[in-house]
Every structure is written in structure tokens, then in C-alpha cells.
Amino acid sequence: xxxxxxxxxxxxxxGFELKPDQMQIFNPLYILLLIPxxxxxxxxxxxxxxxxxxxxxxxxxxMVFTSLSFVMAAILQIAIEGKLDEYNVEHGTSxxxxxxxxxxxxxxxxxxxxxxxxxxQIFILTCGEIMCSITALEFAYAxxxxxxxxxCQSLLLLSNSFGNVLVIxxxxxxxxxxxx
Numbered sequence: 174x175x176x177x178x179x180x181x182x183x184x185x186x187x188g189f190e191l192k193p194d195q196m197q198i199f200n201p202l203y204i205l206l207l208i209p210x211x212x213x214x215x216x217x218x219x220x221x222x223x224x225x226x227x228x229x230x231x232x233x234x235x236m237v238f239t240s241l242s243f244v245m246a247a248i249l250q251i252a253i254e255g256k257l258d259e260y261n262v263e264h265g266t267s268x269x270x271x272x273x274x275x276x277x278x279x280x281x282x283x284x285x286x287x288x289x290x291x292x293x294q295i296f297i298l299t300c301g302e303i304m305c306s307i308t309a310l311e312f313a314y315a316x317x318x319x320x321x322x323x324x325c326q327s328l329l330l331l332s333n334s335f336g337n338v339l340v341i342x343x344x345x346x347x348x349x350x351x352x353x
Contacts, residue, residue: 181273203299235305242298
């Protein structure tokens with residue numbers, strides 16, 4: 174998860190430390206701010222310049238944005254590991270990414286990229302989420318027969334819960350792998 178990546182980054186802001194879990198607040202804040210911006214700004218602008226705003230176009234664009242956010246995460250990971258390599262060469266050490274996340278080596282994180290560098294990818298992910306997930310919910314509600322509206326929406330949300338279960342399983346497997 175991105176929390177693992179955040180735990181290896183510098184969170185110091187003056188005398189305050191921005192914790193990895195606290196960065197999760199940006200997604201719901203962006204959602205609350207961007208839904209009206211998309212409905213009253215982005216989608217009308219797309220129509221005005223001739224870009225179709227059908228549900229399919231919005232969902233595909235949302236998936237592209239979501240994929241782009243993960244590419245951004247990969248680039249950030251490369252930068253984090255590059256800074257760690259620089260630190261190792263400069264100090265004659267051989268710390269790994271896993272040690273960078275460890276609380277017993279805070280001086281390693283002080284020389285790392287700041288946690289706020291993740292804000293752009295959270296923003297892009299949120300834009301993708303708005304274009305894909307909200308459009309899918311609208312689509313399921315608008316085109317489903319009256320007797321199936323709640324069933325269609327519940328199935329859409331059930332697929333989200335399956336994704337969350339996969340994250341839990343993946344986390345357990347990787348935690349066991351890291352310990353061994």
C-alpha cells in the first residue's frame with residue numbers, strides 16, 4: 174500500500190511529524206472538493222470543447238487517471254530508493270528500503286523525500302476515482318430497471334469490498350514475507 178511507501182518518507186514539518194496514516198485524509202477532502210468541480214466545471218468544459226462525456230468515456234478516462242497515479246507512485250519509489258542509495262554511498266552503509274521504514278532509524282528518513290510529495294498522486298487518483306466510481310454508480314442507477322436499482326448498486330459496492338479483502342490478504346502475505 175501507499176502507507177508502506179509513506180512510512181519510508183520524511184514527515185517532519187517544523188516540530189510536527191505528519192504520520193503516514195494522516196495522509197489518507199487528502200482523498201476524502203479531494204472527493205468533497207472535486208465532485209462539484211467536475212460536475213460544474215470539468216464536464217461542461219469537456220462538452221464545450223467537443224470531448225464526449227458519456228459514462229463510458231468518463232470511466233475509461235478515470236481508469237487512465239488511476240493508472241497514472243500508480244505510475245507516479247512507481248516514480249516516487251525509484252526516487253526514494255535513489256536517495257537511500259546516495260545515503261548509503263555517502264555514509265558507507267548498506268541500509269535497505271525495509272530498514273528505512275523502521276522507527277529505530279529516524280535519521281534515515283530525515284534525508285528522504287517529504288511525504289507531501291505524494292499529494293499530486295493522491296489528487297490524480299481521486300480524479301480517477303470520481304470519473305470512474307461515481308460514474309459507475311450513476312450508470313447503474315440510471316440504466317437499471319426499477320426493481321434492480323438497489324441490486325445493481327449493491328453489486329458494484331460488493332466488488333469494492335472484494336478489492337478490500339484482496340488488500341487484506343496481500344498485506345498479510347507481504348508481512349509474513351518481510352518477517353522471514
